[in-house]
Amino acid sequence: MLKTRVIPVLTIKDLRLVKSIRFGLYRNIGSYISAVKVFNARNVDEMIVLDIDASKNGLKPWLITQLTKECFMPLTIGGGIKTLKDIRTALKLGADKVTINTAAAQNPEFLNEASSRFGRQCIVASIDVKKVAERFEVYSNNGKRQTGKSVKEWAKEVEHRGAGEIFLTSIDRDGTMQGYDIELVKIVTRSVSIPVIASGGAGKLNHFVKVIKQGGASAVAAASIFQYTDITPNKVKDYLAKFNIGVRV
Amino acid sequence: MVLIFATGIGNVGSVKNALDFLGVKSLISNDRKNIRKADHIILPGVGGFGEGMKALSRSGAIETLKEEVLVKKKPFLGICLGMQLLADFGEEGGVNKGLGFINGRVRRINPGANLALPHIGWDDVIVKVNSVIFQGIDSPVFYFVHDFFLEAEDQTAVIATCQYGENISAAINKKNIYGVQFHPEKSQKSGLKLLRNFVTI
16 A cells, blocks of 8 residues: 655755744754754655755755765755756756746746656645635745745646646745644645645644545655654654554554 | 666666665666676666657667677666566557567556556555565565556566556566566665665576
């Protein structure tokens, strides 16, 4: 049976591992490379690494090389993926998937091109969402720009254009550890048939169960909980197993 | 030396990293001389079937590859798309001819209504034939990421399967030719063990 994945997310800013709250208030929490080593040693299912500076300054091939040398698990790279060449570089250096956000918001056709060139299995559409006046609005540019699209229509569009997976983050819940936005996740998982990785808000073990059972998420991503508490991805999986959710142990 | 066939579109870097970690000497290349020198050949791959075959043709090394694998019987491992390309033909992005090392076709998985495609994530592999590549792997759970799979004509070539709405081939073997649909280079300890098993054939 296909396992539900538990995915740590690492965010890099100024070459330090950081954690944000609602996409702001970045806190420096240490060395990203030691975090990668720890998660690899803990045998995690998969990892997502986002380089925030890359959106301004471009992809850093040396950084990807540094990460993939430590990482014998699926690795998704995000931040600054704007061209087919960027994707090619990331994959060539050992990344398995790339997340695309701003570049797709600016030019949705980019998803079609990326997917037909590299296969949709490595194209992850990252969708950042904020609730504005009771509507789930899609944001790009690291949460700074409102795209005017509703999450439901955009999720369907990215699937249609060839994304193989959706990495769905609630900006409102990011770093709050108050639980995933189940309503948001449900809207997206019911609108598409590709896997949805839920992100933003994990703070307790039962948050994971809820977003899988009620939200329909195929995978759960989290950051703060693994940095600020003694809960590890393995603890999460042991807990999920108690609720008959298939995990890799 | 293990030759990692440079297709230009595959995830060659991660296969190299895994072999480096295992302390196995490897080279990423599609140069004919290097293919002839290699003891083992790995064909990695991500992406579409048509693009994959195009990349192989562009390398100009298909004949050399055939000679080393089919005539000289060098141990060969195809990973993901690299396994699919062994088939007679693939149906991804139109019908494209494959290498024809394993009779069969590559078609889209039919997972039924309740399962998502692509098939992404860690899944149980059911080992049918006690093959050398699975030796010492107690819990065969591997990382998959694909829409298509190789449907072999000769079912005895299928040495492991995975259940995803239907039975899909997870690993194949015919003489010196091995193929895995999952990614051993990304499957942590079990995957590294499988690669170790292959390079010691």
